[in-house]
Amino acid sequence: MKSVFGRVLAMLAGAAGLAQAGAGDTPTFTKDVAPILFKHCASCHRPGEIAPFSLLEYKDAAKRADFLAKITGENRMPPWSPEPGFGHFMDERRLTVSEKATIAAWAKAGAPEGDPGNLPAKPAFGSGWVLGKPDLVVEMPAEFTIPASGPDVYQCFVIPLPVTQDEAVVAVDFQPGNTKVVHHAILYLDSNGQGRAKADPVTRSFPSFGGPGIRPTGNIGAWAPGIRPGLLPEGTGRYLKKGSDLVLQIHYHPSGKEEKDKSRVGIYFSKVPVRNYVGAAGIRTRQWALRIPAGEPNFTVVEQSDPLPVSAKAIGILPHMHYLGKEMKVDAKLPDGSEIPLIWIKDWDFNWQGIYGYQEPVNLPKGTVLRMKAVFDNSTANPRNPSSPPIPVTWGEQTQDEMCICGVQVITETKKELRQVMDMLHGDLGMILGGGGLPEDAETQAVAMxxxxxxxxxxxxxxxxxxxxxxxxxxxxxxxxxxxxxxxxxxxxxxxxx
Ligand code: HEC
Structure with a gap:
């Protein structure tokens, strides 16, 4: 065990980069650092995975010790965008202050290896389906080739789902065919054949940056490295209309070598009748209000939604901007005047966007207003700016366009209520942002009319x-x-x- 004194020193070293860890109490790789790297980094930093180097072996970690200390000290790794204390999410990937301090003190001391006897067992990563055998497994229609270099590739694969009756999806899992290049995946539904019409006949796919490039009729989830699939609460599901195609949007990050991928999706259906379908409420700028002048480093948008027409429970949230996005903060103002933080991302990174699931559903009573503040940096100082020199930017689907939306995944008491909530976000946008779609019956059709x-x-x-x-x-x-x-x-x- 580390003494209290040693821990304080280590914390100081991490926080201020001043103190030196006491001799004899210096953290070592085997005893102190490996457990942190195995727990928080190895899911991506191991051979064959998305990260550019492995952190399983001493030599791999030691030669970049200072770099690891710097990157973790700046909270750049593990990749996790939401600010602490602003919403409580599942699978939060964050190092504690003392974990960061341990890495810093270890690097400062010259990255000692320590007693090999202390090395914990290497973490085991299962290769099977985490939730057991899925009810349905589908695969990309053909191998897809990702070039060695160049810009990231966003490709939508149209996969018919052999589903003969309407279903409710309670979980999805995703097995990347090639973990070196698959960065993340979003699973849209299309019951109108729009994707089929658009797809290239050989690869059964089409490129689309940002959104799915069609108006999806539903969405059954998303995947990113390090995210474990979870089941929706019993009696809750995402609507899957029979005859729908899966439109699987995969974001590929070229690896330096030409790569091939054929990924698989596992889908789990509800075994009980579903009372609550998942939909999306949300907030966005009006398209015409998003006019970002070239060179503007701090274009700020403040919006609020209409009051929620019914009470809802938020189960997840999905902020969305493109490469100029810098910050997004969303909260809920309740009718009683209280404010609930929903999410705050201070350093937006398009490559690490996600659907963030709340640890506990957040109650949003009827009359609640969602509020958003978003900041865009269209200057040359933004390293992610796709245009050099910067150009005036407006709303659109392309890489050099922008968007400003935040979807909030909700469940409500009835389908009719869900329909009313989803209309706040103009139906199709709700689908893009994690809405599950709804069965069409007399109840929902009346609202649609x-x-x-x-x-x-x-x-x-x-x-x-x-x-x-x-x-x-x-x-x-x-x-x-x-x-x-x-x-x-x-x-x-x-x-x-x-
Ligand atoms: C969810 C996957 C994931 C996890 C978890 C993760 N990394 Fe990474 N890491 C990446 C990827 C991918 C890159 C390549 C750059 C990028 O895409 O952001 C990267 C890059 C890095 C870099 C190089 C950054 C640069 O600017 O070149 C360092 C250092 C690093 N990671 C350290 C860590 C450490 C330390 C941990 C654990 C505390 C960790 N990472 C956890 C995926 C991950």
Whole structure:
């Protein structure tokens, strides 16, 4: 055991980089550092995994001791973006102050190995399905080739799901075919054949950065290295309509060598009837408000949502910006005036975005308002800026465009209520941000019809210049391009297109 004095010294060394650990009490690799690296780093830093080097062996850790101390001291590794104390999440990847101090003191002392007898057993990483045999396993249709270098690749694979009745998904697991290049994966559903229509016939896939490039009809989860799959609470599920395709979006990070991947997905269905489907509420900027001038280092957006029309429970949260994103902070203001922190990411990194699941569901009573502050850096000082020199940036799906959304995964008492909540985030955006979709029955269709009528009123108000109650071709030209397909669809459904 380390003495109290030694621990204090080690903490000082870590916090201020001043003190020297006492002789004889210097942390060693085998006794003090290996347990930390095995627990917090090895899931990614081991041979064949996504991280660029292994941290299982003494020699690999020792030769980068100072670097490890620096990176952990700055909280850059393990990759975990949310600020502590601002929401309590599952699988939080964070080192304690004393763990960071131990690494720092060890590096400072010259990275001694210590007594090999103290070395703990290497961590075991199971190769099977963590939750047991899935009810359904599907695989990418063909091997996909990732080039040796160049920009990251975002590819959507369209995989038919042999599901003959509607199901409720309670968990998904993902087995990357090639852990060196698979960075993360998002599992969208498509029951309209949009993905099939878009896919290349050979790879059955298409490239799409950011969103899935189609309007998904659901979403059954996501995967990133180091995240363990978990089951939704009993009686809760994500709606999977029979005949849907899985649109599996994989983010690949080139490894320096040409690589091939054929990943697999395991899906688990609810064995009990589902009472609560998962949907998404959320908050976003209006598209036209996101106009980020070239060179602007601190473009700040402040938004708040409409009040929640019904009470809901938040089970997870998914902030989304692209490469100019710098900070996002979201909280909930309850009708009684109290404020609940939902998430705060101070140093946004597009490559490490995730769906963050709450340890305990967060109660959001009817009337709660979601509030968001987001900051973008469109200057040359932002190393992730995709444009050099910086260009003016607006809302869009491409790498050089931006987005500003935060989805909040919720469950409600009834399907009708969930439909009402999801409409706050314009349905399809809710799907992209972790909504599960909903069975279409009389209850949900009635709400959908109301919503369509409301949208029709809004569209007519905005674009019906000659006030004849219909939208002509010329009038349609005035609808922003990004919105035109959608507006056309609404008008067609309601018979208001001239
Ligand atoms: C969830 C996976 C994951 C975990 C856990 C993880 N790393 Fe990493 N690490 C990566 C990846 C991937 C990279 C490559 C750079 C990147 O993509 O951010 C990396 C890069 C690094 C780098 C190089 C950073 C640079 O700027 O070149 C260091 C040092 C590092 N990790 C240390 C650690 C330490 C120490 C731990 C544990 C305390 C840890 N990592 C935990 C995935 C991980």
């Amino acid at each position: 109301e919503r369509t009528k409301k949208m029709e009123r809004m569209v007519l108000w905005e674009y019906d210049a000659d006030k004849d109650g219909k939208i002509s071709k010329e009038e349609l030209e005035l609808v922003p391009k990004s919105n035109r397909d959608r507006v056309t669809l609404i008008l067609r459904v309601m018979g208001k297109l001239k």
